[in-house]
Structure formats: C-alpha cells, structure tokens
Amino acid sequence: MLLIRCPYCEEERPELEFRNAGEAHIARSANMAGESDDDFEKFFFIRSNPKGIIYERWRHIHGCARFFNAVRDTVTDKFVMTYKAGEPKPSKLPKNSNEMASK
Amino acid sequence: MKKYSVFAIAREAMRGHKGWEEQWSSPEPKKEYDVIIVGAGGHGLATAYYLATVHGITNVAVLEKGWLGGGNTGRNTTIIRSNYLYDESAGIYDHALKLWDGLSQELNYNVMYSARGVMMLAHNVHDIQVLKRHVHANRLNGIDNEWLTPEQAQEFCPPLNISKQARYPVVGAALQRRGGTARHDAVAWGYARGASARGVHIIQNCEVIGVKRAANGAVMGVDTTRGFIGAKKVGVVAAGHSSVIMNMAGVRMPLESYPLQALVSEPVKPVVPCVVMSNTVHAYISQSDKGELVIGAGTDQYVSYSQTGGLHILQHTLDAICEMFPIFTRMKMLRSWGGIVDVTPDRSPILAKTPVSGLYVNCGWGTGGFKATPGSGHVFAHTIARDDPHPINAPFTIERFRTGRLIDEAAAAAVAH
Numbered sequence: 001m002l003l004i005r006c007p008y009c010e011e012e013r014p015e016l017e018f019r020n021a022g023e024a025h026i027a028r029s030a031n032m033a034g035e036s037d038d039d040f041e042k043f044f045f046i047r048s049n050p051k052g053i054i055y056e057r058w059r060h061i062h063g064c065a066r067f068f069n070a071v072r073d074t075v076t077d078k079f080v081m082t083y084k085a086g087e088p089k090p091s092k093l094p095k096n097s098n099e100m101a102s103k
Numbered sequence: 104m105k106k107y108s109v110f111a112i113a114r115e116a117m118r119g120h121k122g123w124e125e126q127w128s129s130p131e132p133k134k135e136y137d138v139i140i141v142g143a144g145g146h147g148l149a150t151a152y153y154l155a156t157v158h159g160i161t162n163v164a165v166l167e168k169g170w171l172g173g174g175n176t177g178r179n180t181t182i183i184r185s186n187y188l189y190d191e192s193a194g195i196y197d198h199a200l201k202l203w204d205g206l207s208q209e210l211n212y213n214v215m216y217s218a219r220g221v222m223m224l225a226h227n228v229h230d231i232q233v234l235k236r237h238v239h240a241n242r243l244n245g246i247d248n249e250w251l252t253p254e255q256a257q258e259f260c261p262p263l264n265i266s267k268q269a270r271y272p273v274v275g276a277a278l279q280r281r282g283g284t285a286r287h288d289a290v291a292w293g294y295a296r297g298a299s300a301r302g303v304h305i306i307q308n309c310e311v312i313g314v315k316r317a318a319n320g321a322v323m324g325v326d327t328t329r330g331f332i333g334a335k336k337v338g339v340v341a342a343g344h345s346s347v348i349m350n351m352a353g354v355r356m357p358l359e360s361y362p363l364q365a366l367v368s369e370p371v372k373p374v375v376p377c378v379v380m381s382n383t384v385h386a387y388i389s390q391s392d393k394g395e396l397v398i399g400a401g402t403d404q405y406v407s408y409s410q411t412g413g414l415h416i417l418q419h420t421l422d423a424i425c426e427m428f429p430i431f432t433r434m435k436m437l438r439s440w441g442g443i444v445d446v447t448p449d450r451s452p453i454l455a456k457t458p459v460s461g462l463y464v465n466c467g468w469g470t471g472g473f474k475a476t477p478g479s480g481h482v483f484a485h486t487i488a489r490d491d492p493h494p495i496n497a498p499f500t501i502e503r504f505r506t507g508r509l510i511d512e513a514a515a516a517a518v519a520h
C-alpha cells in the first residue's frame with residue numbers, strides 16, 4: 001500500500017484514504033461543444049501512461065476530500081513530491097525524493 | 104519437428120529419453136525479416152504461428168525482452184469464456200473459444216483446455232438483470248449461457264455457500280458450460296514450438312528500444328539490445344508495455360497500465376469443479392490440476408509498471424472468497440504475484456492497423472486477454488498478412504476513440520473479465 005502525503009493535511013497517510021484521479025495537467029476546454037473530434041479524443045482518451053515519472057491527481061477522499069497533484073515514479077511506485085491543485089507542473093524535480101517527502 | 108505421441112514416448116523410454124529435441128530453436132537474429140512481432144507472449148506467438156500456417160509467411164521474428172511466456176501469459180488465472188455482452192466482443196471471444204476446442208490436436212501439444220464451466224454469481228436484483236441480459240444476448244449470438252437457481256448453482260459447485268444468511272447471498276447464477284481453463288504456459292510453448300518448426304525465429308532476451316521509420320513515415324524496423332533488425336511490417340503485442348513501444352513510433356495510445364494480482368493456495372484434493380466468478384463481491388476462483396486454488400484479484404487504482412500491487416487488494420479478494428466459500432477460511436495461500444495490464448477506456452482490446460504504415464498493434468486486453476489468445480493471434484495474423492483487418496477484429500480499431508464507436512464492455516462487465 002502506498003503512503004501518500006496530502007499537501008493540504010500536511011501528513012503522510014495510507015493509500016486507503018485516497019482515490020487516484022488519473023493523469024494531471026490535462027486542461028478541459030472551456031468550449032467543449034466546439035472541440036474537434038481529434039482534440040476531444042486527446043483530452044478524453046489519450047494518456048501518456050509513462051514508464052517512469054508520472055504527474056497524476058489524487059483525492060484525499062476519506063480525509064480533507066480535496067484534489068491535489070503528485071509526482072511519482074511508476075517503476076518503483078515511489079512518490080517524488082505532492083503539491084496543491086492549481087499549482088503549476090513543477091519544472092524541476094527534487095533529486096532526493098525522501099528529503100522532499102519529509103519536508 | 105518430431106510429433107509427440109504415445110509411440111514417441113514408448114520409443115524414447117526404450118532409449119533413455121535421449122531423442123527428445125528442443126521445442127524451439129534460439130537462432131541469432133537476421134538483419135531483416137518480413138514481419139517482426141514485438142512480444143513473445145501467447146498472443147504474439149499465436150500471431151507468428153498463424154502467419155506461418157494460415158498465410159505462409161515464415162520469415163518472421165518474435166522479439167522478447169525477457170523469456171518466452173514470462174509476462175502476463177505466465178501470470179494470468181487461465182480462465183476461458185466468451186459470454187461477453189456486445190456482438191463485436193462475442194464475435195472475437197467465441198472465435199477464440201472455438202479454436203481452444205481442438206487446439207491441443209492442432210498444435211500437437213497438450214494445452215490442457217478443460218471446459219469445466221464458468222459460473223458467474225448474482226447477489227442482488229441488479230446482478231440478476233445484468234446476468235440474464237447477458238444470457239439472452241449470448242444465446243442470440245449462438246453462445247451457450249444458461250440461468251441457474253441458487254440450488255442448481257450449488258449442485259454444479261458443491262462448496263458454494265448459498266445460505267440466505269450470507270452477507271451477500273447467492274440469488275442465481277449464469278453458467279457457460281463451454282468456458283473453463285487451460286494451462287497457460289503450455290499455450291505459449293505449444294505455439295512457440297509450432298511456429299519455430301515452420302521457420303519463425305523466436306529471439307529471447309532481445310528488448311526493443313526504438314522503432315525506426317523511413318522518411319515517408321513507414322516502418323523500417325526496430326532497434327534492439329542486440330542491434331537493429333529490419334522489417335517492413337512490425338506487430339506490437341507487448342501487453343502492459345504496448346504504449347511504451349507505440350510511443351517509440353510516435354503514436355500516443357488510449358491506454359493506461361495497472362498492476363493486476365493473482366494468488367494460489369496450497370494444493371488440496373479436487374474441491375472446486377468449475378470456475379466461479381462474482382463481480383459484486385469481486386472475486387474469482389478455480390482449481391488447477393495440481394490442486395492449488397487459483398484466485399484472481401483486482402487492479403490497483405494507479406498507473407504502475409512495478410509488477411507488484413498493494414496487499415490490501417489481495418485481502419479484499421480473499422474476504423470475498425471466504426464469503427463465497429466459508430470452507431476455505433483456513434486455507435493457506437502459497438504465492439501471489441502481479442502483472443501489468445494495459446487497459447483501454449472501453450475495456451475492449453485494440454487489434455488494428457495504426458496511423459503508421461506497416462505498424463500494427465494488438466493491445467488493450469486489460470485484465471482478460473488469456474482467453475482470447477488463439478482467436479487474437481488468428482485475426483491479428485490476418486491483419487498483418489493482408490494489411491487489412493479480419494471481419495472479426497475490424498471493429499477493434501484505434502480510431503473508435505475518435506469516432507465514438509466504442510465497444511463498451513466497461514459498462515457491461517466492469518470487473519473480472
């Protein structure tokens with residue numbers, strides 16, 4: 001089971017309290033009806049599914065109930081960092097993930 | 104290829120079993136092939152086998168980064184059935200089921216297909232409605248499926264708990280008698296032996312690290328850990344890593360990869376005579392010929408390539424097994440493992456040509472690809488050989504996620520398929 005740090009509760013909690021909410025930073029169009037089929041497919045169905053670093057959304061559903069973002073390695077399942085919803089995609093990742101998690 | 108038979112056994116017994124040949128050869132890769140298949144699992148090897156036997160294309164290489172059949176082919180729970188809701192799914196899964204029946208004879212290799220019946224339990228009114236709808240839809244498609252009362256269900260599977268005091272009482276079941284199990288390793292080995300005997304090169308420990316495309320966009324071959332290998336046609340059959348390989352060719356896929364776990368118990372005498380599945384309590388179970396209970400769990404909720412999963416997923420499954428079969432509460436579990444499954448948004452596979460000329464993909468089988476192995480290989484070989492899909496896999500395109508013509512088994516089956 002993963003241990004996940006909720007950036008709102010500022011606490012590391014077991015995965016059972018959380019619900020994964022898929023890939024992060026996929027912007028929803030403000031004019032959905034005007035989207036072309038190609039763009040809708042990209043938004044709705046196509047996923048990067050990386051082997052390595054993934055940016056993903058989690059929801060602390062049995063805690064504060066808020067959505068937040070996380071950076072995780074999909075090979076080791078180790079979290080690099082978590083950050084609040086609305087914050088930009090981190091351009092630089094901390095080298096030592098343990099250091100970051102303990103902050 | 105020497106034929107396996109009772110006479111072969113007698114002959115070898117007389118001369119100390121020194122005459123058995125290798126089941127498949129391990130040649131050095133050539134510079135160029137007509138077709139490269141990426142992934143030597145059941146689906147990939149079946150594709151190579153049918154390319155050779157049905158289409159006469161034998162200048163084929165099957166590249167495998169690990170060992171043959173060591174991915175999801177060796178990690179699944181070996182269940183075979185075709186009781187899917189939609190016509191397209193019924194078409195492809197029953198095509199496979201018809202090939203299972205007679206596969207041992209065709210391959211001259213005992214794949215131990217056992218049509219012991221797959222029984223899906225209903226626990227509430229919704230389940231009854233859904234499963235009866237499946238029964239009717241299947242029968243309209245010529246697929247056997249019948250409705251059982253709880254008493255009939257218990258008669259078919261004696262250890263099943265049908266007490267009305269159960270937390271989720273059994274209120275009925277749908278039974279596909281032609282469903283069952285097969286020996287998963289033997290399927291890979293049998294296809295590998297048959298393909299190798301016809302000249303197909305099976306190259307293990309050879310990981311694809313890039314897909315080369317010509318100036319006009321068409322596929323030229325693949326870069327591997329053993330150098331560049333050329334081919335004008337490349338079929339990607341890489342299960343959980345399909346999107347990784349497709350990314351090398353510049354194609355982004357509607358796929359996400361999740362860990363899926365299974366486990367087996369200590370071996371016991373025959374006690375579960377069929378396959379029992381329940382979507383509502385979310386568990387399925389059968390018994391191998393070695394006597395182990397083979398139990399399938401659910402996927403984890405997050406994308407991962409770790410080939411492990413959370414322990415709480417297994418606990419949840421065992422809770423459900425003990426609910427269905429209180430007799431197993433004191434069984435000891437021996438082993439558990441995880442595989443990485445590639446899941447499409449509609450939970451139906453993609454077997455199709457791609458936007459890249461000469462590149463074909465067979466992926467998205469999600470949590471239930473083993474049952475389709477022969478049918479999948481058969482129609483995928485047709486797709487590659489003719490550069491045109493077989494009518495059976497024609498609906499399973501990549502483009503359906505743009506056009507909206509989904510085959511929405513996600514809503515029909517949701518779990519455990």
